[in-house]
Amino acid sequence: MQNFAAEFNSALALILEGDSELWAIVLLSLQVSVFAVLISAVIGMPIGAALAVARFPGRRMMIVLMNALMGFPPVVVGLLVYLMLSRSGPLGILELLYTPTAMIIAQVVLVTPIIAALTRQVIEMLAEEYSEQLRSLGVSRLASVPVLLWDARLALITALLAGFGRAIAEVGAVIIVGGNINHVTRVMTTTIALETSKGNLALALALGAILIGIAVAVNAIVSALSLRAEQEGLRHA
Amino acid sequence: MRDLVSDMTNCLRARDLQVRSNGKALLDVHDLTLDGPGPTLILGPNGAGKSLLLRCLHGLISPDRGQVVQDGTPLNAYHKARQAMVFQRPVLLRRSVAANLDFVLKRQNMSRTGRKDRIVELLTEGGLEDKSRQSARSLSGGEAQRLAILRALALNPETLFLDEPTSALDPSATQMIERMVLRASSRGVRIVMVTHDIGQARRLAADVVMMQGGHVVEHGPAKQVLDVPGSEASRRYLAGGLVT
Ligand SMILES: Nc1ncnc2c1ncn2[C@@H]1O[C@H](COP(=O)(O)OP(=O)(O)O)[C@@H](O)[C@H]1O
Numbered sequence: 001m002q003n004f005a006a007e008f009n010s011a012l013a014l015i016l017e018g019d020s021e022l023w024a025i026v027l028l029s030l031q032v033s034v035f036a037v038l039i040s041a042v043i044g045m046p047i048g049a050a051l052a053v054a055r056f057p058g059r060r061m062m063i064v065l066m067n068a069l070m071g072f073p074p075v076v077v078g079l080l081v082y083l084m085l086s087r088s089g090p091l092g093i094l095e096l097l098y099t100p101t102a103m104i105i106a107q108v109v110l111v112t113p114i115i116a117a118l119t120r121q122v123i124e125m126l127a128e129e130y131s132e133q134l135r136s137l138g139v140s141r142l143a144s145v146p147v148l149l150w151d152a153r154l155a156l157i158t159a160l161l162a163g164f165g166r167a168i169a170e171v172g173a174v175i176i177v178g179g180n181i182n183h184v185t186r187v188m189t190t191t192i193a194l195e196t197s198k199g200n201l202a203l204a205l206a207l208g209a210i211l212i213g214i215a216v217a218v219n220a221i222v223s224a225l226s227l228r229a230e231q232e233g234l235r236h237a
Numbered sequence: 238m239r240d241l242v243s244d245m246t247n248c249l250r251a252r253d254l255q256v257r258s259n260g261k262a263l264l265d266v267h268d269l270t271l272d273g274p275g276p277t278l279i280l281g282p283n284g285a286g287k288s289l290l291l292r293c294l295h296g297l298i299s300p301d302r303g304q305v306v307q308d309g310t311p312l313n314a315y316h317k318a319r320q321a322m323v324f325q326r327p328v329l330l331r332r333s334v335a336a337n338l339d340f341v342l343k344r345q346n347m348s349r350t351g352r353k354d355r356i357v358e359l360l361t362e363g364g365l366e367d368k369s370r371q372s373a374r375s376l377s378g379g380e381a382q383r384l385a386i387l388r389a390l391a392l393n394p395e396t397l398f399l400d401e402p403t404s405a406l407d408p409s410a411t412q413m414i415e416r417m418v419l420r421a422s423s424r425g426v427r428i429v430m431v432t433h434d435i436g437q438a439r440r441l442a443a444d445v446v447m448m449q450g451g452h453v454v455e456h457g458p459a460k461q462v463l464d465v466p467g468s469e470a471s472r473r474y475l476a477g478g479l480v481t
C-alpha cells in the first residue's frame with residue numbers, strides 16, 4: 001500500500017515537474033493521432049458523403065464493407081499493416097515499419113471507417129430533410145454536397161472527435177507496427193503497457209492520468225457541441 | 238381557340254395528370270388551368286392530393302401520366318427556375334437568418350453590396366430585421382415560415398407555391414403570413430396556395446380549386462365555389478369545414 005502511495009507521488013511529480021521523457025511521449029501520441037484523424041477525415045468524409053448522396057452500383061456493398069471495417073479488431077489491423085510494411089511486404093521498400101508514419105497508417109485504417117460511417121449517417125439524414133427544398137431552390141445533387149457538409153458541421157466535428165478518441169486510446173495495432181522504440185515510436189498507450197509490465201508504475205500512472213484527461217476533454221467538447229446544437233435546434237436526430 | 242390563348246399567356250396547366258402508387262391513382266387531374274392574376278387557393282380534406290398536385294406543378298415529382306404545361310411548353314428547367322415553393326414545415330438551413338437569404342442570392346451571382354441591400358429589404362418585408370444574425374433554427378414557427386417565404390421571394394419567382402404555410406400557426410402569425418402573400422400577389426407574383434382553412438380561402442383567394450380523392454372536383458372564382466358550390470363533394474366539405 002505504501003508502495004502504491006509512493007508511485008502515485010512520483011507519478012504526480014513526473015507530470016508537475018514537466019518530465020521531458022513523459023511529455024515527449026505525450027507530444028508524439030498527439031501528433032500521430034491528430035495526423036491520423038486529419039488524413040482519415042480527408043479520405044472518410046468524401047466517401048461518407050458520396051455514399052449518402054450518390055446512387056451507384058456497389059453502394060450497398062461499400063456500406064457493408066465500411067461497417068465491417070469499423071468492427072475490425074485493432075490487433076488484426078496492426079497485423080495486416082505490419083505485413084504490408086514489413087521488409088518482404090508490398091510496401092517494404094518504403095522502410096516505414098517501426099516509424100511514427102507506420103503508426104499513423106495503422107490509425108488511419110482504424111479511424112477512416114468510423115469517420116466515413118458517421119459522415120454517411122449524418123449526411124443521409126440531413127439530405128433527406130433538405131432534398132426537396134434544395135431541389136426547389138435549383139440546387140443540383142452535386143452542388144448539394146458542400147451545403148450538406150457545411151450544415152452538418154457540428155455533427156461532423158463530433159465524428160472527428162470520436163475518431164480521435166479511438167486513435168489516441170488505441171494500443172494493439174500501434175504496438176505491432178510502431179514497436180514501442182524509445183524516443184522514436186513510444187506513445188502513451190504502448191508505454192503504459194510496457195512500463196506496467198516492467199513494474200515502473202510511476203510513468204504508467206502519469207501517462208494514464210494524462211490519457212484520461214484527454215479522453216475527458218474530448219468528451220467535454222462533444223457534450224458542449226451537442227448542447228450548442230440543441231440550443232440552436234441543430235440536432236439531426 | 239381558348240386552349241390556344243390560355244397556353245400562350247402566362248399560364249400553368251395540368252393536363253391529364255396522374256400520379257400512381259401500387260396501381261392506385263393518388264392524383265388524377267384531367268385538366269386544370271391556372272391563369273388568373275389573383276391568388277389561387279387549393280382546398281380539400283387531408284389526403285386529397287393537394288401536396289402531390291403542388292409538387293407536380295413545381296416539377297418536384299414527375300407524373301406517371303400526362304404533363305404540366307407552362308406557357309404552352311412542357312415544364313422545363315427555365316420554368317422551374319421561375320417558380321418557388323414554401324413547404325408545410327419550413328426547411329431552413331442550419332445558418333443564420335441572413336445566411337439563409339444570402340444562400341439564394343449568391344446563386345444569382347449578385348454582388349456583395351447588392352446582396353446586402355436585398356437582404357435588408359427582404360428582412361424588412363418579413364418583419365425579421367432584428368433577427369438577421371440569429372440562428373434560423375432558433376426562430377419561432379411563424380418567424381421560420383416568414384423566413385421561408387422571404388427566401389422563396391429572394392428567387393424573384395413568377396409563381397410562388399405555398400403548401401399549408403399557416404397550418405401550424407396561431408392567428409396572429411397566420412395574419413402576418415397572409416399579408417405577405419397578398420403583398421407578393423399585388424406585386425405580380427402568381428400565388429398558388431394549399432390550405433384546409435376555409436376562412437383563409439375566403440380572405441385570400443381570387444380562385445379556388447376544390448380537391449377530393451385525388452381529383453379536382455371544382456375550380457372557379459372564389460365567391461362562386463365557396464358560396465354556391467356546384468358539386469356535392471364541395472358542399473359537404475364546406476359544410477363540414479364551417480362546423481369546425
Ligand atoms: N410518396 C408517396 N407514396 C405513396 N403514397 C403517397 C406518397 N405521397 C403521398 N401519398 C398519398 O397520396 C395521397 C395524397 O397525398 P397528399 O397530396 O399529401 O395529400 P394532401 O391533400 O393532404 O396534401 C395520400 O393518400 C398519401 O398517403
Ligand SMILES: [Mg+2]
Pocket residue numbers: 287288289400401
Ligand atoms: Mg399536404
